[in-house]
Amino acid sequence: MTAVMREPVALPTRQRPRPPLAGPARSAASVQPGAARTAGPVIPGAAGTGLRHLLDAPRVPARVIAAFPSAVYLETRAPVEPRVLAVATSDAVRLPNAVVIAAGSRDRPLEGIDEGAEAWAGDGHVEVGPLRVRVRRWWDPSPALGPLSLARLDRGVRDLEAAVTGSRFGLAGHPDPPLLAARCAAGDLAGAVEAAERIVGLGPGLTPSGDDVLAGLLVALRTLSSSVQHGGTAGWLADWLGAAVTADADTRTTTLAASLLHCAAAGQASAEVAAVLRAVAGHEQTAPAARRLLAAGHTSGADLAFGLLAGCRAVLALALAARKDDRATA
Template identity: 80%
Template sequence: MTAVMREPVSLPTRQRPRPPLAGAARSAASVIPGAARTAGPDIPGAAGVSLRDLLDPPRTPGRVIAAFPAALYLEMRTAAEPRVLAVVCSDAVRLPNSVVIAAGSRDRPLRSIHEGEEAWAGDGLVEVGALRVRVRRWWDPSPTLGPVALARLTHGVRELEAALADARFGLAGHPDPHLLAGRCADGDLAGAVEAAERIVGLGPGLTPSGDDVLAALLVALRALGGSVQHGRTALWLADWLGAAVTADAETRTTTLAATLLHCAADGQASAEVIAVLRGIAGLEPLAPALRRLLAAGHTSGADLAFGLLAGCRAVLTLSLTALKGHRASA
């Protein structure tokens, strides 16, 4: 059994013989000229546990939907989420649906892969062209915070507000992200869903700004709602809001963003988002974690940070309101 780890570790590359294919996988591979001949040696990787149902079963075909020096995004031909699998270098942003390889982007391990190429995932392997990544470790993309005092959360929110004062948001000037944040803090599910549905898929890029905001908001509600006293309303809000924004996400946003919304609804986030949540909870320094998050993408880091702030404020407000009600009835 492979181990579940919080952080991927670098492992030496091992060359292993290619395992025989079976059933549909053998038939499918036989129509790809040179599929078995061009594969290179195995590169070890660490996969997010959200990918177990994709990587443990027999191989599934897919294709490369985006290729960058530090990351590949593969859309797999499966109806279940996550439908998009990311193969990323050790120094790239580690999304919850990532397989992290033991090589940095300076080594250019992904240079031969291009958009549109065929890909395979399953039997513990990810294969694209000559690239063969074998999963050796698993990492958990769900934040584990432990108990968080409301006073600590209050301090974390203030730090986050100060750090984001001059941040550049992708939806700057758009009213709905702020409306969504306010509705969540009020515990107004209908109002929150209405505002959220207007920003699903809003903005350019592989992960539109509106989806980044929503994903971080959902993770903050779930992670902190389960860690603070009287956080049940935040968890309830995360359940219903997550169900609403993922119901038809595949038709309203990019394939990658839809997968990340599904991950967020399950409480799963990138390593960079998890580090900020741990900083807010007082488990590690917040400032360096925020710098790493804000450096992600053109505006993705700032959009994620905005969503985290909205979620933290909502958890704090809802929990304080519940605490007052508990004291009044005591």
């Protein structure tokens, strides 16, 4: 496997016991890892670097927890997060825990793979149904923005606000997302944690709206705090808020959403989220990047955008406050 130059550093997390796998995956656990498997031709894939601990290790059993024409999601018995990985077509949303194959959904490469099917991951491969993917490349899901001035960040925030105005937010009218945004901008850790914990797992679907908001917020805090001067307070907030919402996420939300929260706490994002952050930093056009994000899922894109905007505003407010304090004591 080819190494990448920059490895993301995951936050330490408190691990909790997982419920035993059921159905086909339970029977698969009794099969020796070296047992022969019947699969179709090996096809190449590109995996997010956050999956190296899983895919470089000896293979472990998994089960399909959701299957769609453009992606299948596998829950594994890996000892650390992300425990859920996606096998995605080239035209799917590229989640940070995805192995992307060189085929579009129109080619139907995932046809015949159903929820509950047994799977394997490890030894550089993912096997599910007739599909056998060999990881040939790695991609880094941690956005790298480079140095970013506060003036540029201010312009980026205003551009993003304009681009997402009127989008369909999954938690519209709920008091806690705006309260969370305000507490983060004020640097109020206790208040932010209280609001965040109330929206973990809030909403329907594989990735509830509350978790998408938190993921966008955490990625923005983590990424931008290391790019701007005076970003230390935002980085501190990202550390503590990330630890709080991931501590028991596996008991409060879906397994996929819990894994994505762990990814976000480590600064790992989908390609669509990363593009919006690059636009905020002035490296891409904001409107096209925002459109691609807002097109994701039913409300997932808008929920992520809400969290991103909250995180961007918080980094800006906290950095400006820190700069003012520095000047006052100079």
